[in-house]
Amino acid sequence: MLLAFYRLLARLPLGWLHRLGRWLGLLVYRCSRExxxxxxxxxxxxxxxGEAFAKRAAAAAGEGALEIPRVWFKPGQALAECRTDDWDVVQGALDEGKGILFLxxxxxxxxxxxxxxxYRGGPITVLYRPPRKAWVSQLVEGGRRGPNLDTAPANLQGVRQLVRALRKGEAIGILPDQVPGNGEGVWAPFFGRPAFxxxxxxxxxxxxxxxxILAxxxxxxxxxxxxIHFTRLPGPVPETPEAQAAWVxxxxxxxxxxxxEQYLWGYNRYKAPRGEAPPSM
Known part of the structure; x- marks a missing residue:
């Protein structure tokens, strides 16, 4: 049923999705104090x-939630609505032939x-954390996959899949601001506060x-x-995990x-995984 609902949403004009999304985002903001x-x-x-910024950010979060079905199930229309001024950043990395790590x-x-x-550059494998419910996982995995676009689960098997893709000179994608599990991260400053x-x-x-490359x-x-914005992180890559995390x-x-306003400020970015105590500030 959820798949059918997503496909129905994908048929709506983008303007309608954004208007509905703004309403939904503000509704959640008003109903959830936490x-x-x-x-x-x-x-x-x-x-x-300020409250004005917070409401704009909440509305933008709703827009983001309701535009996903269009990207997943009407990709041709979504791609026709994309542009970039930064493709030279990507092309320079492609010419090097060592693979691209998109963050x-x-x-x-x-x-x-x-x-x-x-669509424009070539094969890419995206790391994702499979939802706990199998039917939701099938929706997410099916929606994210497409021509030249594959997914890899956030486990050892998935990491090996990413390494193989990079070794072949292909691209991979990671959401770098997801809070990792115990033993998979370090504390690094993020807007002045330690974040795992x-x-x-x-x-x-x-x-x-x-x-x-940040995207x-x-x-x-x-x-x-x-x-679409592309910005390459300056090299060389720092040696220590702490310096690498701060660099990203x-x-x-x-x-x-x-x-x-389009960042998901409502995400619990600063939570501490079980067994990890944040450093004193």
């Missing part, structure tokens, strides 16, 4: 304070960035020599589609400040 408090607190750490934070339409690369940050991107970059799909106003976090901060 979510609203976390959104405001996280945004304030980055200097974005896509929860900013704008993060689902569309990988699909845009798959995954070490996998740094390890892969150091191991394979792949280019590391984000900025949502354009008036349902004009998305502008600093790059994410710069990308987020391009369109801060």
């Amino acid at each position: 979510y609203a408090d976390r959104l405001r607190a996280n945004a304030a750490l980055a200097g974005y304070q 896509t934070p929860h900013l704008g339409c993060f689902e569309v960035a990988a699909r845009y690369y798959a 940050t995954m070490v996998l991107p740094g390890r892969l970059a150091l191991q394979t020599g792949a280019a590391v 984000a799909g900025e949502r354009l106003p008036d349902a004009q589609g998305w502008k 976090s600093a790059g994410m901060e710069k990308m987020i400040r391009r369109c801060p």
Whole structure:
């Protein structure tokens, strides 16, 4: 039933999806005190304070949720609504032939960035954390896969799949601001507060020599589609996991400040996994 509902949503014009999404985002913001408090607190750490900003961010989160069916199930239409001024960044990495590690934070339409690369650049394998419910996992995996676009589960088998792709000179995609599990991350500053940050991107970059590029799909106003931003992180890759995590976090901060209202400030970015105590500030 959920699959049918997603396919139905995908048929709606993008403007309708965004209007419905704004309503949904504000409804959640008004009904969930915990979510609203976390959104405001996280945004304030980055200097974005006030109720007006918080409501715009909540509305943008709703837009992002309802545009996903269009990207998954009407990819041709979604890709026709994408543009970029940064393809030279990607082309330079492709010419090096060592593979590309795309890091896509929860900013704008993060689902569309990988699909845009798959359409224009070549094969890409995206790491994802399978939902616990099998029927939801089937929806997510089926929606994310497409021509030149594969998925890899967030486990040892999936990591090996990513390494193989990079060794072949292909691209991979990771959401770098997801909170990793115990033993899979280190503490690194994120907008001035320690956040448990995954070490996998740094390890892969150091191991394979792949280019590391931040990618984000900025949502354009008036349902004009998305502008894909690509920014390469400057080398060399730091040696230690702590320095690598800080390197990635600093790059994410710069990308987020391009369109801060479109970041998922309501995500519990600063939670501590079981057994991990945050460092004293």
